[in-house]
Amino acid sequence: MTEAAAIVPIIDVDPKGIMRTISALISELGAFSAALILQDTVHRLAGEEEVARLAEILAGDFPLYGELIESSLSPVETEQIIEEKTNLLIDQLRPYSTIVVVGIESVILDRLCRKLPESRFYLIPHSETIEAERVLANFPPNVHLIDVRGVMGLGGARSVLISYAFCRMEEDSFIYPVTYRAVGPDVRSLYNRIIGLNILAGYNRYLGDMAPLYTTGQFFTHSFSIL
């Protein structure tokens, strides 16, 4: 019996059960990273069709997963895009000594932190239910966890603030609530640059291009850009 054949049909899966299973992943690795892991796991175990079917089942609980599946990228292709975009980002971040990251997305940060060992990373978790020691143990020593209140004290000419906004063209955007606080008007002027990362889109664009209903661009400065 093959591994895929041993799996129960995805249609029988309880969405609440799936969400409970991946809740720690969403908290500690990030919603986008969790969606990628979910896609990869289901893809390996049950095949492409079941991946799409699960997206329908989880539409109400985990829409970001559906957005990821709609992009029609395979897990391998997504990995390649992340690799390319992270490399671009690394070049832009080299001049900065302090990098404040709002929200944790391990698929991006794992690469970023190791390729910029001289920079100090300050991560503001997007969830309160994290095992801080475990989160830190997965990163190199140049990474620290801070509370959102610490964002003010870390500003400066050599400081950059990064956050995520996962969105596709003319669709909903997914932004961690903590981002709204971290890029408020009192913070914007303190940082040399505020960068938004959108891995979900297949091309670069500004958040300001989005539909008015989702004008998340207003939360960012002119220097905000989506990579």
Place this chain on the structure above:
Amino acid sequence: MIGSVLIIVMIATLIIQALIPARKMVVIFTGATVTMTIAATWGNQRISSIYNGVPWDVLVILLGLGIFSSLLAGSRLFNSLAVWCSRASRGKYLLVLIMFSSIMFIISCALNNLTALLLILPVLLSILKALGATQGFIALCFSMVIVACNLGGAATPIGDFPAILLMGTGSISFVRYLILAFPMCLLLFGVILVLYAVYYNRKGSEDAAPLERSLALVSMAKLYRNYTIDKTILYPGSGVFCIMFGLWVIAGRIGLSPGVICFLGIGSFMVIKNRAAEDIVRHQVDFESILFLTALFLMVSCMAGSGILGDIAGFMTVYFTDTKSLVCALMICCGISTAIFSAGPSMATMLPIAQQIIARGGVPGETVYVGLALSVCAGSSFLLTAATAGPLAQSIVEKSGLTTRDGRRAKFDFMTFLPFGIVSYAIIQVGGLVFVLLRI
């Protein structure tokens, strides 16, 4: 007369500290102050002789092993073992129960119970959360982990307070305790684990769906994706532990006390890992339990100086003329008092009485001491509040926000543990009694 007053003060102190755990330090120090004042004024005991009655070696070993546990925990070896357990369990509940309780038993043999719990529970909680365990399984699993923790602690002379007290006071040698207690604890652990596993199977609990199991295992792998063992801590830590172990084995022949060996070993390790050690000593050492036990020992020292413990031993010897019934009575008293007052007070009070009984002759010392340690272990496994591991586990589960498969908040409290506690207590206590009766 003085002895009776002292014993009343001590019992009152122990009851009040058990009733008001939030003020237990104040209560115990007040009790110690009152006891010492009575002993010094009415009983004409010298303060220096009261101090001399405190087994300082035991406190040194407790403190040293506490620092050692915290330092070695930094190597992440034990967390990695727990992660390996979750992977090896393949997401099956029964295997989770067996693997995690086994690893808890093993770790508790070497580290103190609190450190062992703090290392293992986060991993166990993560896998249970991901698998969506039922309330019944959560209660069963955490109860088994607590019992495994107690049995592991009793299995070696360095695992828990009663054994450390026995070794530190020179009541029994390191090797003799290990030879007598370890196989017994391992056997009792096996019996309880099999019983719990049979109970789980009888209840007919179903494993999580295959997709959830696969996702849970992938989740665990990702949550600990870059978790590596810190060899700069592990290697010197293991080296120091091996040297201490070797010296403890030959302690009698080389004329070094277990406390001095511990002092030398931990001191060397602290020098090697000085930065981490400084941080641990300043912020992580459990000075509270050391101070609690110091106050307790002062009270026991006052009572021993008054001669009341000898009188109690004499009374027991007269009342229980048969050696076997005498030892059994002592062990059952020890088990019950541990369940009510916890291991520290129980063992600190019972040991001097046991020593007096042994000193009168006709009772094999080593057997009684190991029997007492098993009784303390039984008492610790009786009620969730009996050992520090219980309330800590309860607090960790509450704070974790663990939910059951049906989405309700998971419960692990006094009443949840009680049925499993009664069964575990009965098995360990009976096992201890059988062990002693077979050897007398």
